[in-house]
Amino acid sequence: MKTADPELMRAINRFHVLDTIRRYGAISRVEIGDRIQLSPTTVSAITGSLIEDGLILPKHEGDLRGGNRGRPRVMLALNPKAARVVGAKIAATRLAFVVTDFQGDVLAELVLPLRVDRLPLSVIADLVEDGVRRCVLDAGIAMADVKSVAVSLPGIIEHGTGLVRASSIFRDADVPLKEAVVERLGIDVIVESDANAITMGEHWFGQARDCDDFVLVAIEDNLTLGVMHGGQIFRGARELSLTLGDMVMGADPDHAVKLADVASEKAIINGEEINNPRMRDAIRLGSGMSHVRDMIEAGDNKLRVAASNAGAALGIAIANLVALFAPPRVILVGSTLTLGPHLLDALQSSFAKAIPQSLREVAQIVIENADDRLWARGAAAVALGELYGSPWGTTGPARTFNADALEGGKSL
């Protein structure tokens, strides 16, 4: 139980000030006070301490203020050099890295087009190490300057322990990825689901900068889900990340299919690559979906139907998410979206059919064309988010205590 003392109070206000500076860029003390309802006195005290700690800097340029009389406002901005972090994305066909400064601005990026799925942990961890070191070098800084590394990958991840419980990247379950990367890099490592990473990315840099509550659906090899609620990543039991590909579509267990069996890229391609070397190459290069799009546009009916079916299933799944979470916004990202209308037309019409009348106006659906950079930058945002350290339990996991205390009621 977090007890509220003056220290916590300060931590909360300090976080809000820092977060406001991050969100609104160069901003004056008065405006911070207006935005978060804090007296000028307190804002001054907190910004003073932030400057002293080197987290923010006064900027004397660009003094835009309400009137233009009176003493000019001193603008404050994050000190880019306050910290550097690395964000990494592990996808089936590539590894992407970015080094960012404290603002999340990219100092260096690197994409390694390698097919890494099903490789053993040690090899993947080695590749991550190489990528991180290379990218850090490219950024012109030393490893010692890097505060932490966030690694994101598809699947079900235990945030705190950095355990990968299930992922298409690994053959095995319960892979201790965090441990392996820490061992190689010797700095703080955060392992996070790719959906949660890009959810943070959208919140910090993308379609959801204005929005503390939304659901994000990542449509790639895997179908994953990120939920932002009140500005915090929603986490399940034991800080598990959420998953969408495991959603079972169908009322009858004997004829039901998983969403991933209909709407993942593998499902759309459905073995097509076996007899089609160009497709095989495209997949290997990570451009499978644009090749599929080209083939559809060249008249391939089988793929057209597959894409349409995937879209239809996704539309239903998204309608279900709207019923279950009632989010003000749903963001779609992922390489599958390069199929464009071949996927989206069916998605939209099936969403419209599946969504109940009363929820039709609730959620705004937005499509983001996220590139590797945004994914990796999202991972960096995860790392930065922990540095910023929101006080009321960075991102609260779902917990159960005294499990023995159950009374009555049967348990399955």
Next chain:
Amino acid sequence: MKTADPELMRAINRFHVLDTIRRYGAISRVEIGDRIQLSPTTVSAITGSLIEDGLILPKHEGDLRGGNRGRPRVMLALNPKAARVVGAKIAATRLAFVVTDFQGDVLAELVLPLRVDRLPLSVIADLVEDGVRRCVLDAGIAMADVKSVAVSLPGIIEHGTGLVRASSIFRDADVPLKEAVVERLGIDVIVESDANAITMGEHWFGQARDCDDFVLVAIEDNLTLGVMHGGQIFRGARELSLTLGDMVMGADPDHAVKLADVASEKAIINGEEINNPRMRDAIRLGSGMSHVRDMIEAGDNKLRVAASNAGAALGIAIANLVALFAPPRVILVGSTLTLGPHLLDALQSSFAKAIPQSLREVAQIVIENADDRLWARGAAAVALGELYGSPWGTTGPARTFNADALEGGKSL
């Protein structure tokens, strides 16, 4: 933005103290301090103020303490008379009311076995008024003693405004139920989804007293969903409640069915009552499911299959919930559970098939045989919860601001 000042600090600690006294009944000051990591001084100050406000009372009996030497602990308990609230449940076949004291102990209860669905708002509001007034009278108190009334019903409810956006109880959409009841009773009224009400009920009185994170599935005429996250009800956009019956089962929009079309009580009965007057009576009396159970046990194969299909669909839906929310616990409640194994066997086996391996151990599934009283008491807990007033935004809704601030990205 909630600014953190000493007042908020005190409010937080005060809430924790009060909540601890509520949870653990008669408890001494030292033990409160131990539990919530607060110094004895602070606990004394806060409990002093709570006593002064008449919210709690010192009890000199039952002084069980660690050792039995030294000054005995003075136990503190809620002052039952600090407030009274009414909780009401509107279900298709009955209205249930309870009057509770500040502890949530039931002072009076009333069940009106009336078929109320599809009645106009004014009639239902009148019935609620009558029930509340009657029940308050039975409790031996006056309406003026009642601090607030919480009315729960199935469907999609906007918590703040008390607007019923969709419910099987009302023919129309967007029914201003809160307004209608306020007008009649002239006191604070809260309208809440029945699932959220019983979710609070389980958290306060039932299977989830030890657990701040769980998902509850209410299986009755409607299928509704309550999510407790970090001790708070999870709310969607505009404080909407969540729904499960609208979940679409199936990957193909042309052949998909809503969960409610397979697993609601109406779906199980599936017109059976038309030719069966005893069934019709049982439904009217609200004991439709026990009659169905009897008929199944008497050899009715059609109903057996229907129940089994409902269970199978529910098993899938629950597996989906576990994938999407990763909750440590899932609680099942609702009258449909009286079907017992005829429903649960299929539910369990289809859940087992649908749940991915990596999530198998995540959620504990618990069945609660909730009676009308617990539902209504849950509503009362909603009302009490607002009185206790947790400070950091009683139960946070999902919000979106500056919707115009979107850049790039297409919108469907």
Next chain:
DNA sequence: CCAATTAATTCGCATCGCTGATTAAAGCGG
């Protein structure tokens, strides 16, 4: 150059929680 205006800081105050000392209320032992 001075008044007006706006920004930022300083000062003094009230509130809060905490540590350490003090008082209160019981049991234990001679």
Next chain:
DNA sequence: CCGCTTTAATCAGCGATGCGAATTAATTGG
């Protein structure tokens, strides 16, 4: 029976926090 020990609860004083009022700073306008 009375004093010692033990534990609970409160009191006094301290440091931290946020806030309002007054003060200082920096700029514009006349």
